[in-house]
Every structure is written in C-alpha cells, then in structure tokens.
Amino acid sequence: MRIPIALVLLVLFQIPAIAQQCQATLSGRVLDFHDQTPLAGATVLVLGQQKAALTDLDGRYRIEGLCEGDFEVELSHPQCLTLLYNLEIKGETRKDFEMEHHLEELEEVQVFGDILADQSKTGQEQRLSTRTLEDYSSASLGDALRTLSGVSSLNTGSNIVKPAIGGLTGSRVLILNDGVRMQDMEWGDEHAPNIDINSADQVSVVKGAAALKYAGDAIGGLVIIERERIAVKDSLYGKTLLNYVSNGRGGSASTELTRTFASGWYLNGQASYKKLGDREAPDYILSNTGMQEVGLSLHTGKRLLNQGWDLDYSFYRADIAVLRASHIGNIDDLIGSINSGEPSVVEPFTYDLGVPRQEVTHHLAKAGYYLRIKGLGKWTAQYDFQNNRRFEYDVRVGADRNKPAIDLELTTHTLMTDFTWDSSRDLKVMAGVLGRFQDNFANPDTGVRRLIPDYQKYDLGGFLTGEYRFGPDWLVEAGLRYDYNRIDAQKFYRTSRWEERGYDEDFADIVVEDLGTQLLTNPVLDFHNLSATAGARRQLDAHSELRANYAFAQRPPNPAELFSDGLHHSAARIELGDLRIGNETSHRVSLAYEREGDRWGLTLEPYLNHIQDFILLEPTGVEFTIRGAFPVWSYRQTDARLLGFDASGYYRWSAHWESQHRFSLVRGKELDQDVALINMPAPITRNTLIYRNPSWKGLEVGLESTYVFRQNEFPPNISVFSPSQQEEVVLEINTPPDAYHLLGLRAGMQFPLGKGLNLSSVLTVENLLNTRYREYLNRQRYFADDLGRNIILQLKLNY
Amino acid sequence: MKTRKFLAFLAFSGILLASCSDDDDPDPVNEEEVITTMTVTLTPQGGGTAITLQTRDLDGDGPNAPVVTVSGELSANTTYNGVIVLLNETETPAENITEEVEEEDDEHQFFFTVGGGLNASIAYANFDGNNNPLGTEFTLTANDASTGTLAITLRHDLKKPNDGSLADAGGETDIAQTFNVVILP
Numbered sequence: 007m008r009i010p011i012a013l014v015l016l017v018l019f020q021i022p023a024i025a026q027q028c029q030a031t032l033s034g035r036v037l038d039f040h041d042q043t044p045l046a047g048a049t050v051l052v053l054g055q056q057k058a059a060l061t062d063l064d065g066r067y068r069i070e071g072l073c074e075g076d077f078e079v080e081l082s083h084p085q086c087l088t089l090l091y092n093l094e095i096k097g098e099t100r101k102d103f104e105m106e107h108h109l110e111e112l113e114e115v116q117v118f119g120d121i122l123a124d125q126s127k128t129g130q131e132q133r134l135s136t137r138t139l140e141d142y143s144s145a146s147l148g149d150a151l152r153t154l155s156g157v158s159s160l161n162t163g164s165n166i167v168k169p170a171i172g173g174l175t176g177s178r179v180l181i182l183n184d185g186v187r188m189q190d191m192e193w194g195d196e197h198a199p200n201i202d203i204n205s206a207d208q209v210s211v212v213k214g215a216a217a218l219k220y221a222g223d224a225i226g227g228l229v230i231i232e233r234e235r236i237a238v239k240d241s242l243y244g245k246t247l248l249n250y251v252s253n254g255r256g257g258s259a260s261t262e263l264t265r266t267f268a269s270g271w272y273l274n275g276q277a278s279y280k281k282l283g284d285r286e287a288p289d290y291i292l293s294n295t296g297m298q299e300v301g302l303s304l305h306t307g308k309r310l311l312n313q314g315w316d317l318d319y320s321f322y323r324a325d326i327a328v329l330r331a332s333h334i335g336n337i338d339d340l341i342g343s344i345n346s347g348e349p350s351v352v353e354p355f356t357y358d359l360g361v362p363r364q365e366v367t368h369h370l371a372k373a374g375y376y377l378r379i380k381g382l383g384k385w386t387a388q389y390d391f392q393n394n395r396r397f398e399y400d401v402r403v404g405a406d407r408n409k410p411a412i413d414l415e416l417t418t419h420t421l422m423t424d425f426t427w428d429s430s431r432d433l434k435v436m437a438g439v440l441g442r443f444q445d446n447f448a449n450p451d452t453g454v455r456r457l458i459p460d461y462q463k464y465d466l467g468g469f470l471t472g473e474y475r476f477g478p479d480w481l482v483e484a485g486l487r488y489d490y491n492r493i494d495a496q497k498f499y500r501t502s503r504w505e506e507r508g509y510d511e512d513f514a515d516i517v518v519e520d521l522g523t524q525l526l527t528n529p530v531l532d533f534h535n536l537s538a539t540a541g542a543r544r545q546l547d548a549h550s551e552l553r554a555n556y557a558f559a560q561r562p563p564n565p566a567e568l569f570s571d572g573l574h575h576s577a578a579r580i581e582l583g584d585l586r587i588g589n590e591t592s593h594r595v596s597l598a599y600e601r602e603g604d605r606w607g608l609t610l611e612p613y614l615n616h617i618q619d620f621i622l623l624e625p626t627g628v629e630f631t632i633r634g635a636f637p638v639w640s641y642r643q644t645d646a647r648l649l650g651f652d653a654s655g656y657y658r659w660s661a662h663w664e665s666q667h668r669f670s671l672v673r674g675k676e677l678d679q680d681v682a683l684i685n686m687p688a689p690i691t692r693n694t695l696i697y698r699n700p701s702w703k704g705l706e707v708g709l710e711s712t713y714v715f716r717q718n719e720f721p722p723n724i725s726v727f728s729p730s731q732q733e734e735v736v737l738e739i740n741t742p743p744d745a746y747h748l749l750g751l752r753a754g755m756q757f758p759l760g761k762g763l764n765l766s767s768v769l770t771v772e773n774l775l776n777t778r779y780r781e782y783l784n785r786q787r788y789f790a791d792d793l794g795r796n797i798i799l800q801l802k803l804n805y
Numbered sequence: 806m807k808t809r810k811f812l813a814f815l816a817f818s819g820i821l822l823a824s825c826s827d828d829d830d831p832d833p834v835n836e837e838e839v840i841t842t843m844t845v846t847l848t849p850q851g852g853g854t855a856i857t858l859q860t861r862d863l864d865g866d867g868p869n870a871p872v873v874t875v876s877g878e879l880s881a882n883t884t885y886n887g888v889i890v891l892l893n894e895t896e897t898p899a900e901n902i903t904e905e906v907e908e909e910d911d912e913h914q915f916f917f918t919v920g921g922g923l924n925a926s927i928a929y930a931n932f933d934g935n936n937n938p939l940g941t942e943f944t945l946t947a948n949d950a951s952t953g954t955l956a957i958t959l960r961h962d963l964k965k966p967n968d969g970s971l972a973d974a975g976g977e978t979d980i981a982q983t984f985n986v987v988i989l990p
Contacts, residue, residue, distance in 0.1 A: 333977070335960075335978030336981060338978075338981065351975065401962065401977055448831075450831065450832045450833070453835075453836060454834065455834045460831045496831050498831075498833050500864050500865075500867040501864075502864040502867040502868055503864075506867075506868040506869075518830070521833055523864065523895065526830060572866060580866060629866075629867075630862075630870040630871060631862055631865065631870075632840055632842075632843065632860055632862040632865075632871050632980055632981075633840075633978055634978055634981035636866070729956070729982075729983055730971075730983075732920070732921070732954065732983065
C-alpha cells in the first residue's frame with residue numbers, strides 16, 4: 007500500500023513548472039484488466055512532457071496543455087505494476103488503459119519502487135534488498151540471508167553456509183530458485199545450496215510452511231529467489247560487480263546484461279567467478295579453506311500481458327576445500343582437538359585446494375508458459391530439469407589418493423501446472439498439480455561403501471489456496487495441499503549392521519540378495535503428506551498491519567534420515583539413519599506486527615512450532631573399529647517444541663542518521679525428556695548506526711555491532727571410552743562456545759558517470775577488531791577459530 | 806486449447822516417468838583400503854614358542870567391535886623379534902596390506918606405547934629410505950615380571966622424522982589398538 011513518494015512529488019511539483027503553449031489533451035479511463043472495473047488513484051504520466059493526472063473514482067483522467075507528437079505514457083497505481091505505452095497525442099486524444107490490479111509472481115511489466123508481491127499474505131515474511139545481495143556478492147546466499155532476523159545458518163567452515171529458519175535447517179528449509187524447487191542433496195549438513203548469489207535479484211524468506219503453492223513440507227520455511235521483472239520496451243542494460251576480499255586473498259567478478267524489446271522478447275545473461283585461497287583466523291591460517299565458484303545463467307522468452315513463455319538455463323560449479331584439521335582419525339583425535347583448542351594442521355597460505363574437498367556441479371533447465379484469460383485468470387505450466395553431481399574427496403592413500411570418496415548424481419524432472427482465478431477483486435483462488443521423478447546414482451567406483459544408496463523417488467502433489475479480501479482492511483487466506491512420495495531404493499547393508507538395527511526381524515522381506523558380509527535390499531517406502539494453512543491480515547492504518555497464521559505441515563524423511571549408514575570420513579563420525587522413520591508433523595502458529603513509517607518502523611514476530619515426531623541427528627555413543635573408536639550420530643524421532651521471537655526495527659534520528667536493530671531468539675525443547683534440542687541458534691542481536699549524506703556522492707557509512715549470546719540450552723554431552731587414556735571421558739561435543747561480539751563497517755559512495763553509467767564503490771570490513779571467536783552452529787568449531795578480519799572492496803558499474 | 810495442452814503435458818510426463826525407471830541391481834562396493842586384521846608375532850630370540858597379538862574387525866566400520874586376542878604370556882628378561890602383518894580379509898584371498906605400507910614407508914610409521922606398569926621396551930628394527938623408523942619389524946624386550954598394556958598405532962601422512970610421540974607425528978590413524986600383556990617371571 008505504499009505510494010511511491012517520488013511519484014507524488016513529481017505530480018505535485020512538476021505540473022505547474024511546465025507551462026507552454028501546447029494545446030492538445032489526453033483523456034480516457036483506466037480499467038482493471040481482470041474485471042473491467044474502474045481504477046481510481048492511478049497516475050497517468052506523459053513522459054517527456056512531465057505532465058500527469060490521477061484518475062477519479064470512475065477511473066477517468068484528463069491531461070490538458072500537451073504538446074502534439076509521439077510520446078511514452080507511464081501508467082502507475084499503488085497496487086499495480088507500472089506500464090508503459092507508446093502513444094500519438096494529437097488534438098483531443100482519447101485513450102483507455104487496462105491495468106493489472108493484482109500482483110503476480112510472473113510479471114511481464116516493469117517494477118516500480120518496492121511494490122512486490124508477498125509470497126504469503128498472512129505468514130511471516132522478510133525480504134532481502136538488492137543492495138544486501140550485492141553487498142554479499144563475494145560471499146554466499148546463506149551469508150546474505152543471515153542478515154534477516156530469524157534466519158541463521160549451519161556452517162561447515164566459512165564457505166559452506168546452509169540457511170536455517172527459526173532454528174530449522176536441511177530438508178525443512180526449501181529453496182525455490184526462480185520457481186524451481188532446488189534438488190541439490192539438501193539432506194547433508196555439509197551441503198550448501200548450489201546457488202550463485204549473483205544470479206538472484208530478489209530473495210524473500212517465508213517462515214514456516216505458509217506458502218502452499220510451492221510446497222507443503224517447508225516446516226522451517228522457504229527461501230524464494232526470483233529474477234527481476236522484464237520491461238516490455240526496447241532497452242539494453244546491465245551491471246558488473248568486482249570484489250576484492252582480503253581474507254582469502256582473492257575476490258570475485260560478476261556481470262549481467264539484459265536486452266529487452268518492445269515486442270515482449272527478452273534476453274538475459276549473467277556470469278560470475280570467485281576465487282579464494284586459504285581463509286585466516288586472527289591467529290593462524292585456516293589451512294585448506296580456499297574455494298572456487300563459477301556461475302552462469304541464460305534466460306530468454308517473450309512476455310506479454312496475455313501470454314508468454316520463458317526458457318532458462320543455469321550452471322553452478324563450486325570447488326570447496328574443507329579445513330584440513332577437521333579431518334580426524336578417531337575419537338582420541340577428536341578429544342585431542344577439542345582439548346587443545348588449536349587446529350592440528352597449520353600450513354603456509356596457499357590457493358591450492360587440497361583434501362578434504364567438495365566438487366559440486368548443478369545444472370538447471372526450465373521451460374515455462376503462461377496464458378492469461380481475460381475476466382477469468384491465469385494458467386501456467388512449467389517443466390524443469392536438474393542435475394546435481396557431488397564429489398567429495400577425502401584424505402586417502404596409495405592408488406586411491408585422487409579418487410573421490412563420495413560420487414553422487416541426482417537427476418530430477420518436475421512438471422507442474424496451476425491456474426489462478428483472479429478476475430474477482432476480492433477473491434483469488436489458485437489450484438495446481440505437480441509430478442516429479444528423481445533418480446539418485448551412487449557410483450561404486452569410489453571404493454567406499456555408499457553413504458546414500460541408489461534410489462528412485464516419485465512425487466505427486468496437488469494444492470488449492472484461496473484468499474479473500476473483505477472491506478479495505480481485512481484479508482483472509484486458506485490453503486490445502488496433499489503430496490505423495492514413493493522412494494524405491496536399492497541399498498546394501500552390512501549383515502552386522504542389518505542385525506544390529508533389528509532389520510532382520512522387521513524387514514526380512516526386502517532382502518534381494520545375500521552376498522555374505524553384505525545384503526542387497528530393496529526398500530520401497532510410501533509417504534502421504536497433508537498440509538494446510540489458514541490466516542488473516544488486518545491493515546491497522548496506512549503504515550501498519552497485523553498478521554496471524556496457522557500452518558499444519560507434514561514432511562517425509564529424506565534419504566539421509568532413512569538410509570544413512572556408514573563412516574563420514576571427513577567428519578570422523580558414523581551416521582545412522584533408520585528405515586522406520588516416518589513423517590514429521592508441524593503445527594506452527596505465528597503472529598506478525600509490521601509498521602513501516604517515515605520516522606520509525608517495527609516488526610515483531612513471535613511463533614510457536616510444535617513438531618510431532620521431529621527427526622533429529624545427535625551423538626549417541628561410540629563404535630570401535632581397528633582404527634580406534636568413532637562417535638556415532640543417530641537419527642531419532644521425538645516430539646519437539648520451538649518457541650521463537652524475531653524483532654527488527656529502525657529509527658530515523660535526523661535527515662542523516664538512522665539506526666537499525668534486530669533480535670532473534672528461539673528455544674527448542676524435546677518434550678518427552680525435557681531436554682534442549684541440539685543445534686538451536688543462540689540468541690543474537692544486530693545493531694547498526696548509519697550516516698547518510700546524499701549530497702556527498704551518496705555517502706553512506708554504517709557501523710554494525712553483532713552480539714551472539716552463548717547458547718545455554720543444549721543437550722547433555724556424551725561420555726565415551728578413550729582407548730589412548732584407557733578410561734571413560736566426557737566428550738564435550740555439545741558444549742557451545744562462549745558469547746562473542748563482532749564489529750563491522752560499511753562505507754559506500756556513488757559516482758554518476760553520465761549516459762546512464764553509474765559507478766559505486768563499497769568498502770566493507772567484517773570482524774573489524776579481529777576478534778577470536780567460535781560459533782555454535784559452525785561444525786568446525788571443535789577444530790579452529792572462525793574468520794578474522796576481512797576487508798572487502800567492491801566496485802559496481804551500472805550501465 | 807488449454808485442456809489439450811494440459812493433456813499433452815500429462816502424457817509427456819507419463820512417458821518421462823516410465824522411461825526413466827531402471828531395475829538393474831547396483832554393484833556392491835568392496836572397500837579397498839580397509840585393514841581388517843593386524844597380527845603381531847613375537848618370536849623369542851633364543852627360540853621358543855612365539856606369542857601372537859591379534860586384532861580382527863571383519864565388519865570394518867560396522868557395529869561389531871574388533872576381536873582382540875593375545876595367545877599367551879611373555880617371559881621375563883627375554884627379547885622378542887616382532888613382525889607385524891596387516892590383512893584385508895574382506896577380499897578372498899585376503900590382501901596383504903603390509904606390502905603397501907612397506908612400499909610407502911616414508912609415509913607410514915608404527916608407534917608402540919607401553920603403559921599400565923608393563924616393564925618392557927621397544928626398539929625399531931626396520932627403517933625407511935631416509936633412515937627414519939617404520940616399525941613393521943621391531944624388537945620387544947621383556948624385563949621383570951609385570952602386567953600392563955601395549956598400544957600399537959599405525960599412522961600415515963605424518964611428520965617424519967618426529968620425536969617418537971603421537972602428538973608430534975600428527976597424521977591419520979590407520980590402526981589404534983591396545984593389547985593387555987602379561988610378563989611372567
């Protein structure tokens with residue numbers, strides 16, 4: 007409901023400023039495209055003459071004193087997307103316009119200001135600005151998301167950042183990349199989303215499973231990445247970003263070019279490259295933490311108001327070295343690492359990526375079509391193909407030295423279609439169906455037993471959602487979704503493991519072949535998942551609104567939770583899934599108060615997430631092998647309750663000074679045993695003081711303080727038998743590190759170079775004071791300190 | 806037109822789903838670099854019955870713990886020649902890993918830790934090309950009668966030369982096994 011201030015100023019002040027002897031007039035009506043009702047309050051602006059008018063209650067407008075000729079007319083409305091028309095003005099010109107009075111996810115027209123569609127009208131939702139995305143151009147999507155309150159991350163070092171929403175991560179957080187649900191082995195803790203942050207134009211985070219049109223199993227939430235909307239006009243534009251990163255002695259480059267045509271055609275290409283050497287903690291080099299990343303995307307299509315199609319392809323490749331000191335041999339090494347507080351391997355700086363190392367490649371291709379039927383609604387259909395290949399190289403000897411220890415290939419085809427009935431001003435209904443086929447291939451040539459088996463997965467889903475507006479202030483929405491999943495796996499079990507798990511009694515019928523020490527089995531598992539949501543939104547005044555939402559969601563277990571079985575060499579832990587694991591069911595109730603005023607703004611978001619049969623992975627003991635003892639991490643189901651509160655706000659002290667504040671807290675508890683849940687983010691508060699002076703080349707300086715409390719609620723440690731000490735010792739595997747405080751600095755300036763060229767530069771300093779710290783949700787906290795000071799210099803050229 | 810397109814999509818998806826399934830059984834993985842068995846044979850230098858210390862873990866990283874056996878007691882004031890043999894018994898015939906270790910002798914080393922009051926000492930009997938200890942052969946001198954432990958550790962990718970302690974050597978552990986040993990008078 008925000009009216010672009012710039013436009014209002016333009017209308018108010020510029021009309022009287024131009025008084026010429028031109029005599030032509032332009033008049034007509036502005037109507038809603040869907041139901042042909044008049045649109046009041048739309049602005050009709052004749053570009054080049056700076057003359058404008060607002061439509062009255064009947065949608066009528068009239069502009070007088072216009073010069074004759076061919077002009078572009080810009081049509082805007084607070085609840086519509088801005089349109090541009092070419093028009094010949096001659097004498098008494100009459101022209102009626104149609105505008106789309108509802109905002110859609112697939113937009114065909116130019117975007118104005120920050121009028122953006124909400125993914126969930128009544129749930130909790132936050133959005134990342136393009137500027138934040140650009141600031142994190144040399145980092146990762148997870149790093150940028152973490153700036154939002156309520157979003158944290160589970161890290162493996164600083165290059166593998168897995169987003170967590172409301173304390174939940176992994177398969178509970180879905181990532182939608184331009185309408186495509188990412189299928190990139192999100193089940194592993196050390197698997198980051200395979201997305202180049204530079205390919206994202208807009209990112210929103212929906213907390214909880216409140217956006218059923220995408221998926222029903224987002225118990226944590228959704229990260230929705232969208233591309234910028236394409237204007238239907240002749241234009242060529244682009245941007246290039248260059249980053250120098252001091253910590254890692256590298257940088258990144260990203261460039262993007264878009265060509266649009268008045269006929270609706272468009273072509274967009276984007277490429278980026280990043281290279282970093284070993285990162286550095288305040289006191290030492292974090293040996294083997296470099297990385298290299300390549301991203302490429304191509305988009306083309308034709309978008310008109312009534313129909314359009316798109317073809318997209320994107321490629322992502324990341325080679326990420328994993329801290330050498332985090333590769334440990336057995337439990338004595340782990341005890342040694344935890345006790346010594348120093349990494350066991352520190353070598354001189356290098357750009358080389360040694361072992362352990364991940365090499366991940368992701369291809370995504372998509373074809374989409376939409377058809378808008380006047381007075382009825384919009385139909386869309388989409389097919390996408392994804393191929394994800396993951397190699398993990400480990401510390402190995404002899405002939406196997408250069409062989410990957412993990413080699414998985416995940417191929418996914420998805421077909422979906424939906425229809426939106428939006429012809430009514432007050433009621434909008436959407437229904438859709440989806441079919442998906444997925445194949446996972448675990449290459450046996452690794453010479454290491456498969457951690458994840460070969461499997462085929464079939465998904466079928468359908469949803470119905472609706473929203474209804476009554477009066478100017480109220481909106482209610484509701485939705486229902488059903489998904490069916492079938493996993494057909496072929497898995498080898500060690501006979502000893504098969505018996506230890508008791509599968510010989512419960513699953514004797516799925517054994518296909520007995521190979522002596524191994525059994526080939528064929529588990530076929532079916533899951534039925536229901537999800538539903540209901541919510542209401544009330545506009546309190548021009549600046550504030552209140553939202554309430556209840557989301558019921560069910561999530562089927564992922565392949566790791568079901569099948570994981572074996573030694574994770576790089577993590578030195580044995581991970582055990584369980585075939586008996588079933589759905590987990592979440593009931594999430596959330597409230598949101600949002601106020602966005604000129605002087606101050608405030609967002610308060612409390613929530614309760616009650617999860618039945620919550621699937622968790624925790625250390626449960628040790629198993630002995632000839633190489634020593636290894637901690638065992640097992641999956642287990644329990645009832646859990648997460649209670650959280652996110653808050654953010656800003657205050658503009660004067661024309662130049664602003665302060666921004668954020669706070670997040672979540673408490674997770676296991677209900678039967680009354681113990682804390684593992685890996686819950688510690689409370690965090692982030693406060694920023696900003697000085698702006700637009701007249702000094704757009705100068706903006708911000709000082710940011712981030713304080714992370716110590717996580718005082720954690721499950722008990724386990725005690726293990728240490729072979730080298732020949733006694734039971736307490737393994738402090740769950741003890742969180744101390745609280746820490748980091749200061750950051752950001753300074754930016756802009757230099758217009760004329761002819762549409764704009765250069766801006768940003769200097770960012772992270773961990774300004776080079777503070778030594780460890781983060782609870784970094785899986786490498788046992789082995790080394792987190793990153794020390796990092797200086798990033800960014801140059802951005804818009805053209 | 807809409808319906809027809811939708812039906813075409815459905816038909817296409819059907820073909821897609823049907824054409825992708827394959828029912829070939831996957832190949833089992835036989836782990837190559839696994840050491841399942843370490844046998845230490847201690848032969849008295851003056852002749853007599855050899856004593857063997859063995860650890861055997863046929864299911865590798867599986868749930869079963871290694872089976873540790875010590876064939877008998879050592880005699881006081883006796884020096885034994887020790888020989889270590891490493892096997893991968895998941896393959897038939899069993900693969901001898903000792904040869905691999907001896908070929909890459911500059912990257913491997915055995916460590917012997919006497920503990921728990923055992924009155925014995927160890928000396929390396931074979932060395933790598935740089936004359937640093939390897940330890941697939943060694944001598945064990947049993948002194949006075951006592952009871953205690955002998956821990957044998959094999960490391961690779963370690964620092965060589967090192968001061969003889971595990972902490973200084975670093976590297977990756979291939980074997981870590983502690984044996985309970987008795988020296989009879």
